[in-house]
Amino acid sequence: MSISADTLRGHTDAIILAQLMRGDNYGYEINKNIQTRTHGVYGFKEATLYTAFKRLEQNGYITSYWGDEGQGARRRYYSITEAGRKYWEETRAEWETTRALLDALISIEEE
Amino acid sequence: MIMFEMREVFRNIITKRLADAPVGPAKGELIEELTDNLLCRYNDLVAAGVDPGEAETQALDALGDTNELVEYLKSLEPDEPLPEPDSDWDELMKNMSEIARSAMNQARNALKAAKEQLSENGSFHWKSEDGTVEIQVGNRDEWTAELEEKMSGLEERMSETEDEISELEDKISDIEAELDYLQDELSDLQDSLEGSDARVSAVEKRIASKQRRIAAKQAELDALNEELEQLREEYGNLECEYDELREELDRQEDEDESVSIEATAERVSRHTEKAMNTAKEHIDAAVEKINAVAKKLEQAFKDKPFTVGVDVDDSGCSIGVNPHRKSEKDVIYGVGYDKEKGGFFAQWGEYKGGYSCPVEEGPVCSEALKGIDVHVNGDVTFRMTEHPEDDVIIDGDVDDLDVRRSDDGVLTIAPGKTASSSFFFGRGLSSTNVTLSLPRRAWEFLRVSTVSGDISIEGNHEVSLVAVKTTSGDLEGSLPRCGELRFKSVSGDLDWRGNVAQVTAVTTSGDLAVAGNLGEVRMSSISGDLRLDGAVTALDSGSTSGDLWVRSYVQPERLNVVSRAGDADIRLPADSAFTLRFHTAGGKLRTDFFDGPTEGREIILSNNGGAAPAYELNTTGGDVRIQKL
Numbered sequence: 095m096s097i098s099a100d101t102l103r104g105h106t107d108a109i110i111l112a113q114l115m116r117g118d119n120y121g122y123e124i125n126k127n128i129q130t131r132t133h134g135v136y137g138f139k140e141a142t143l144y145t146a147f148k149r150l151e152q153n154g155y156i157t158s159y160w161g162d163e164g165q166g167a168r169r170r171y172y173s174i175t176e177a178g179r180k181y182w183e184e185t186r187a188e189w190e191t192t193r194a195l196l197d198a199l200i201s202i203e204e205e
Numbered sequence: 206m207i208m209f210e211m212r213e214v215f216r217n218i219i220t221k222r223l224a225d226a227p228v229g230p231a232k233g234e235l236i237e238e239l240t241d242n243l244l245c246r247y248n249d250l251v252a253a254g255v256d257p258g259e260a261e262t263q264a265l266d267a268l269g270d271t272n273e274l275v276e277y278l279k280s281l282e283p284d285e286p287l288p289e290p291d292s293d294w295d296e297l298m299k300n301m302s303e304i305a306r307s308a309m310n311q312a313r314n315a316l317k318a319a320k321e322q323l324s325e326n327g328s329f330h331w332k333s334e335d336g337t338v339e340i341q342v343g344n345r346d347e348w349t350a351e352l353e354e355k356m357s358g359l360e361e362r363m364s365e366t367e368d369e370i371s372e373l374e375d376k377i378s379d380i381e382a383e384l385d386y387l388q389d390e391l392s393d394l395q396d397s398l399e400g401s402d403a404r405v406s407a408v409e410k411r412i413a414s415k416q417r418r419i420a421a422k423q424a425e426l427d428a429l430n431e432e433l434e435q436l437r438e439e440y441g442n443l444e445c446e447y448d449e450l451r452e453e454l455d456r457q458e459d460e461d462e463s464v465s466i467e468a469t470a471e472r473v474s475r476h477t478e479k480a481m482n483t484a485k486e487h488i489d490a491a492v493e494k495i496n497a498v499a500k501k502l503e504q505a506f507k508d509k510p511f512t513v514g515v516d517v518d519d520s521g522c523s524i525g526v527n528p529h530r531k532s533e534k535d536v537i538y539g540v541g542y543d544k545e546k547g548g549f550f551a552q553w554g555e556y557k558g559g560y561s562c563p564v565e566e567g568p569v570c571s572e573a574l575k576g577i578d579v580h581v582n583g584d585v586t587f588r589m590t591e592h593p594e595d596d597v598i599i600d601g602d603v604d605d606l607d608v609r610r611s612d613d614g615v616l617t618i619a620p621g622k623t624a625s626s627s628f629f630f631g632r633g634l635s636s637t638n639v640t641l642s643l644p645r646r647a648w649e650f651l652r653v654s655t656v657s658g659d660i661s662i663e664g665n666h667e668v669s670l671v672a673v674k675t676t677s678g679d680l681e682g683s684l685p686r687c688g689e690l691r692f693k694s695v696s697g698d699l700d701w702r703g704n705v706a707q708v709t710a711v712t713t714s715g716d717l718a719v720a721g722n723l724g725e726v727r728m729s730s731i732s733g734d735l736r737l738d739g740a741v742t743a744l745d746s747g748s749t750s751g752d753l754w755v756r757s758y759v760q761p762e763r764l765n766v767v768s769r770a771g772d773a774d775i776r777l778p779a780d781s782a783f784t785l786r787f788h789t790a791g792g793k794l795r796t797d798f799f800d801g802p803t804e805g806r807e808i809i810l811s812n813n814g815g816a817a818p819a820y821e822l823n824t825t826g827g828d829v830r831i832q833k834l
Binding site for chain 2: 170
């Protein structure tokens with residue numbers, strides 16, 4: 095099945111915020127979760143993911159901090175803020191509306 | 206490939222992709238995060254049974270287009286406020302130079318006047334040692350000569366007096382003899398008074414005459430005796446004066462030549478004291494002028510990216526100007542008195558490499574040391590000690606070395622400053638071997654220049670820059686990580702192992718060999734062979750007759766090979782995708798990457814539809830072989 099990369103790219107921020115709604119996490123794990131949830135069909139390139147992180151951080155929707163792994167490499171964890179939660183809810187509502195409209199417009203089911 | 210090396214491969218590639226972004230902590234952290242992510246992805250793929258080569262390719266493919274990240278990093282505010290760009294920087298520098306130059310001229314004139322003032326009033330001697338200044342004003346020789354001349358005059362006068370006395374004494378003696386004779390004659394005349402009246406009368410007349418002559422002579426004798434007495438008294442006075450001068454001269458000769466200002470002031474005449482004070486005033490005025498310049502500079506360049514420092518001591522005054530710009534060098538302005546500078550000086554020049562002071566014998570405390578500079582003719586060996594806090598130990602021909610530590614953390618080791626060592630070092634005749642033990646920690650740089658000595662660097666140090674320059678000496682080294690490796694030699698060989706972000710190696714006839722995870726590599730030689738083994742991110746190589754051999758486990762982002770007669774043998778990962786442009790006059794191309802024809806002077810082949818990267822291979826007669834690993 096082919097997917098519309100452009101369509102998904104327009105929702106990068108919402109996808110990342112949705113992941114962080116489940117709890118703080120670090121970059122590689124966030125992307126891995128996305129791939130798992132899409133059964134390996136979709137995942138972000140690292141550059142795309144981190145550009146989005148930086149954008150969300152600048153807008154105040156997420157914050158980051160260095161984790162304390164004890165051993166191994168230190169990881170930077172990302173955490174959603176209150177503003178981020180509000181933004182995610184707005185974006186999600188917009189998407190619900192858009193999806194309903196698209197369903198109505200594209201679907202050819204008998205009325 | 207072990208994990209450590211894989212991390213380096215990813216880090217090198219990410220660093221390269223983000224090369225256009227400004228350097229700063231944000232960039233450094235991002236590189237580390239992305240490196241970790243690619244390494245995690247690689248490990249997961251390998252654990253899932255994917256071939257390591259394929260896993261590496263897939264991990265790198267997941268990096269994506271980094272241009273947006275570069276733009277993001279560019280958009281960040283600098284972590285520390287950087288100097289504002291000055292559109293009128295050149296004008297400012299010009300103004301600063303003019304102000305300083307004007308002050309220097311004034312100071313120079315003041316010092317010249319001081320010197321002339323002193324010269325007019327006799328010679329002077331000024332020495333500055335151990336922080337004290339001693340001045341001896343007045344002409345010691347002149348002073349002594351004056352005494353001696355005076356004594357000589359006295360001696361002459363005494364001699365003349367002695368002659369006069371002697372002459373008088375002779376004269377007195379003659380008169381006394383004449384008186385005796387006259388007395389005898391008078392006595393004879395008185396004896397002959399008997400006889401005729403006429404004869405008696407005549408004799409009496411002669412007696413009276415004789416008596417007058419005797420009286421006259423007696424008077425003359427009395428006067429001469431009086432004069433003699435006076436001369437003798439005068440002679441006695443001269444003798445006393447002479448003895449006093451002699452005593453003073455003897456005292457003068459016994460005194461120490463070095464005398465303090467106070468002692469001199471007591472002894473010198475009033476006009477030399479005045480001259481000395483005038484000289485001091487001139488020196489103070491010169492120092493004041495320099496201080497005024499410092500203030501002017503500070504005011505003129507307030508909030509501008511450089512600072513001004515003033516250092517005044519007993520021997521003079523100097524101003525240091527630090528422009529805080531890499532392209533501009535520090536400048537030092539100074540006036541004062543320094544025997545090594547030939548007396549009074551007023552000068553300015555570039556500040557070279559920081560102030561430094563000699564290091565006492567024994568271990569050197571490594572705290573705050575950031576780099577080592579070694580300039581010797583013998584072998585140089587760097588070793589590593591276990592603990593980061595260890596001292597730096599210098600072994601070898603240490604007696605022949607001048608070891609200095611600058612206030613900005615640079616340890617410099619150079620031949621001693623004796624005339625003979627400088628002479629021989631300048632001609633490459635003197636050989637001094639050095640072994641340095643460095644504590645195990647990160648070093649900013651290790652820089653070595655030598656003529657024929659070999660250099661060996663080994664250990665677990667992390668060094669940002671290794672720079673070696675030799676005429677015929679070899680460099681052999683192994684470090685786990687090196688930011689930049691620079692090697693320049695006429696006939697010396699390079700043999701280096703380890704991960705290096707940037708390699709620049711130039712030789713005429715020496716062979717160059719580097720193995721490890723390598724970022725940007727630039728190598729050139731006339732007849733020496735070039736050899737690279739490991740992971741090469743980018744290569745620019747040039748040779749006349751030397752051969753090139755490359756084996757890279759990662760596909761280079763850039764390959765640019767120029768050779769006249771030398772052959773090139775390049776091995777790359779089997780899945781490498783690139784466009785090859787081969788230009789030659791008589792060389793041959795052999796490759797198993799492409800199916801197309803490999804004959805001709807200009808061959809373009811591609812297995813990725815003509816996309817980047819495009820490898821450029823140019824030879825005159827050299828053959829090129831580019832094969833799959």
